[in-house]
Each structure stands twice: as C-alpha cells, then as structure tokens.
Amino acid sequence: MQNEKIVGITGASGSLGKELTKLFRKKGYKVIGFTHSKTNYKINFETPNEWIRWECGKESRLKEHLKKIDILILNHGIYNLSRENSNYENSIEINALSKFKFLNLFEDIAIKNESLIKKEIWINTSEAEILPALNPSYEISKSLIGQLVSFKKNLLTKDAKKKLIIKKIILGPFKSELNPIGIMSPKFVSNKIYDLASSNSYLIIISPNPLTYLLFPLKEFFNFLYCQIIYKYKS
Numbered sequence: 001m002q003n004e005k006i007v008g009i010t011g012a013s014g015s016l017g018k019e020l021t022k023l024f025r026k027k028g029y030k031v032i033g034f035t036h037s038k039t040n041y042k043i044n045f046e047t048p049n050e051w052i053r054w055e056c057g058k059e060s061r062l063k064e065h066l067k068k069i070d071i072l073i074l075n076h077g078i079y080n081l082s083r084e085n086s087n088y089e090n091s092i093e094i095n096a097l098s099k100f101k102f103l104n105l106f107e108d109i110a111i112k113n114e115s116l117i118k119k120e121i122w123i124n125t126s127e128a129e130i131l132p133a134l135n136p137s138y139e140i141s142k143s144l145i146g147q148l149v150s151f152k153k154n155l156l157t158k159d160a161k162k163k164l165i166i167k168k169i170i171l172g173p174f175k176s177e178l179n180p181i182g183i184m185s186p187k188f189v190s191n192k193i194y195d196l197a198s199s200n201s202y203l204i205i206i207s208p209n210p211l212t213y214l215l216f217p218l219k220e221f222f223n224f225l226y227c228q229i230i231y232k233y234k235s
Contacts, residue, residue: 008069010034010102011076012048013041015176016124019190020073022046027194032069034062034076056094059101063109071120072106074099079138079178088137095141099123100148103166107152110164120165122197122204123149127170127212130219150220153202154227167197170216172207183208 007024011017012033021031025045033048035041041051052065066072077095080087103121110119128139129146146168153166174189175182189206196204203220205213 004028004030005070006030006032006068008032008034008066008072009048010054010072010074012051013037014075014178015186016174016189017075018046019186020075020193021048023190023194025049029071032065036076056098059098059105063105066102066106067109067113069106069119070117071122072102074102074121074123077124077126077141079135081135082137088140091137091141092144095138096145096148099145100152103149103152107156107160107164111160113163118163118165120167120197122167122169122193124169124171125149127172127207127209127216129170130215131209131212147223150223151227154224155230166202168203168220169193170203170205170207170212172209172212 007029009017009020009024009031012021012031013035017033021033024031030050031048032050032052033041034052034054036053036055038053041047043049043051052062054062076098078091080091103123106119106121113119123145125146126133126138126142128135128142130143133139133142149166149168153168156164156166171189172184173179173182174184174186176186184206192206193204196206203216205216207213
C-alpha cells in the first residue's frame with residue numbers, strides 16, 4: 001500500500017471506524033467517512049477529511065463518490081439481540097445485502113477505471129460467519145455476506161482480477177458500543193488490519209480464538225475448489 005491515496009470507510013463513526021480513520025490519516029491518506037447518522041460531524045485531524053451520509057438500499061447514489069476511492073473498507077453493521085422478524089430483515093439488509101451492493105458497485109467502477117493501480121475493497125464479515133455469536137440474526141447475516149464475498153472473489157472475471165483486489169476481514173470480539181465486553185481493543189484491531197492488508201493474503205484474520213485461524217482458511221479452500229468446478233462445468 002502507498003500513501004496519498006483516498007480511503008473510504010463505512011461505519012466511520014463507530015469504534016473501529018474511528019480508529020481506522022485516525023490510523024489512515026496518520027499514514028497520510030485522505031479519508032472519506034460514510035455514515036448513517038444525522039448528526040453534523042466536525043472535521044479535524046482525527047476525523048475523516050470528508051463525511052458522506054447514506055442510507056441502506058440507496059448505495060447506487062454513492063457511485064460518483066466511490067469513483068474517487070482507491071481503498072474501500074466496508075465496516076458498517078448492526079448487532080441487535082431482538083428476536084423479532086424485523087430484526088432478521090434489518091440484519092440481513094445492513095450486514096449483508098448492503099455490503100454486497102457496495103461490492104458490486106465498486107467492482108463495476110474498478111473494471112472501468114483506466115488507472116494502472118488496482119482498486120481495493122476490504123469487507124469486514126466477522127468470525128460469526130461460521131462461529132456462534134449468541135445472536136441468530138447476526139450469524140445469519142454474517143454467514144450470507146461471507147459466502148457472497150467468497151463466491152465473488154473466486155468467480156471474478158480475468159478483467160476484474162486485473163483491476164480489483166478483494167480482501168475479507170475476519171474479526172473476533174473487540175470492544176465497542178455494540179460489544180462492551182469485547183476482548184480486543186479497536187486500536188489494536190485497526191493496526192493489525194493495516195499491517196496484514198499489506199500482504200498478498202485474501203484473508204485478514206484477527207481473533208483470540210485459535211479455531212478461527214484453522215476453520216476459515218479451510219472454508220475458503222473448499223469454496224475455491226467448488227468455484228473451480230463451476231468454471232469447469234460452465235466451460
């Protein structure tokens with residue numbers, strides 16, 4: 001990664017989003033923060049250089065903003081313990097479908113981009129993709145976005161592979177407003193994300209659970225094999 005790039009961060013007003021913003025600003029990047037909040041945010045050296053308010057389901061309206069971005073970090077999400085049907089719908093819409101729409105938009109922008117520098121998109125899915133989080137709606141939504149990202153990564157066209165880098169971020173429990181008893185600090189997590197993203201690895205895993213480091217690479221390997229079968233069958 002190089003500095004003087006533009007980074008877009010969804011969920012920039014959350015605990016991890018704030019730490020990622022400060023880190024990238026410190027490294028010399030320009031940061032665009034995407035938020036659902038109606039609050040007027042001040043701009044200083046620890047906040048995004050620019051705030052953009054958006055709504056789930058209206059991601060397409062952000063296309064012109066996304067064209068300016070070199071690295072897009074999809075970090076937004078909700079964690080609601082309610083068992084009501086509406087919560088399942090909201091969790092799936094915000095945690096999964098919204099991120100998938102961002103991914104598709106950014107892929108389209110990357111393919112049409114004339115720059116020789118590849119665009120990057122990092123998607124925060126969570127280890128709840130395959131491990132229990134004591135929240136069924138959260139687990140379902142994370143499992144869905146996890147599968148969507150895996151299939152998207154493995155089924156990219158040759159042209160898209162030349163233009164776009166996809167990275168999946170797998171995080172264990174970190175301390176935030178949604179999870180006040182999280183084990184890891186947002187600052188620690190943000191630094192690890194930045195460091196690990198510098199490698200060529202598709203998976204960025206940060207968790208205190210050793211099973212995560214075993215299960216996720218296995219899952220991704222079998223997804224890769226499955227997608228190879230799909231390619232062979234289609235041809």
